[in-house]
Amino acid sequence: MSSNLFDSIRVKPRQKPEDKxxxxxxxxxxxxxxxxxRAPKGRGAEGQFFQFCTEHVREYNKSFNYFAEMKDDEIADELKRQQQTGGRPTWQQSTNGSAKAKSAPRTARARNFQDTRFNDPLNLFARASRTRRQKPMTERELRMVEVDRRAFESLGFEGRANADEIRKRYKELVKKHHPDANGGDKASxxxxxxxxxxxNHLKxxxxxx
Incomplete structure (x- = not known):
């Protein structure tokens, strides 16, 4: 039998099934x-997540802003709440949340004019409070001016700034250093x-x- 006949017949190779x-x-x-x-869906959808590949979760994190459309006071209140739960957003609420916050290590704290408490990790305002009790009135006033200056420096200002500039810089820094934008970096x-x-001090x- 002629082999030319078989040579003219082309057998289609089997295709490997695609790996799903x-x-x-x-x-x-x-x-x-x-x-x-997983990536959080955002405010109003706490506990709900998108599912992305490595490439797109990075893209999503770059543009994600949990505080979008929130007012300054709402941002401050939310961040205080996050600090009480360890400095991380509470995507999922639980009945044990308040207990965990109470058992968290205590840090130096200071009070603002409304007697509300907020974290003072550098003991900046705690030291100023002790100084006010120990120094004459004139030195107390100078110390408060120094504390104000340090607060402005913490926000990146070399001197005094107006209210609009403070709010704008605050929003920028919060977005830049929020844990969701830095993979939970401790320094951030x-x-x-x-x-x-x-x-909070300037406010x-x-x-x-």
Missing amino acids: PKGPICEWEGCDKPAEH EERLRSIITAY SKGFLG
């Missing part, structure tokens, strides 16, 4: 990679606490009107 990804698929539009990471969390402390002194 195991687990969820990335929710980014047009992407079909495995979703290996400490920086965020000092920013909040400085902002209590009337620099925000």
Whole structure:
């Protein structure tokens, strides 16, 4: 039998079945990679998450702003609440949350004009409070001016700034140093606490009107 006949018959090779990804698929539009990471959906959807691949979770984190459309006072209140739960957003509420906050290590604290408490990790205002009790009135006034100056420096100002400039800088720094934008970096969390402390101090002194 002639082999030419068999040579003219082409056998179509078997195609290997495509490997289907195991687990969820990335929710980014047009992407079909495995979703290996979760990202919070944001305010109003606490406890709910998107599922993204490594590439798109990074893209999402760059643009994610939990504080979008929140007023300054709302941002300050939310950050205080987060500090009480260890400096992290409480995506999921639980009945044990308040107990955990009470058992958390105590740090130096100071009071503002409304007698509300906020973290003072550098003991900046605690030291100033002790100094006021120990020094004559003239030195007390100078110390308060120095504390104000340090608060402005914490927000990146070389001198006094107006209310609009303070609010704008505060929002920028909060977004930059928020844990969700820095993968939970401890140094960034400490920086965020000092920013909040400085902002609350300037607010209590009337620099925000």
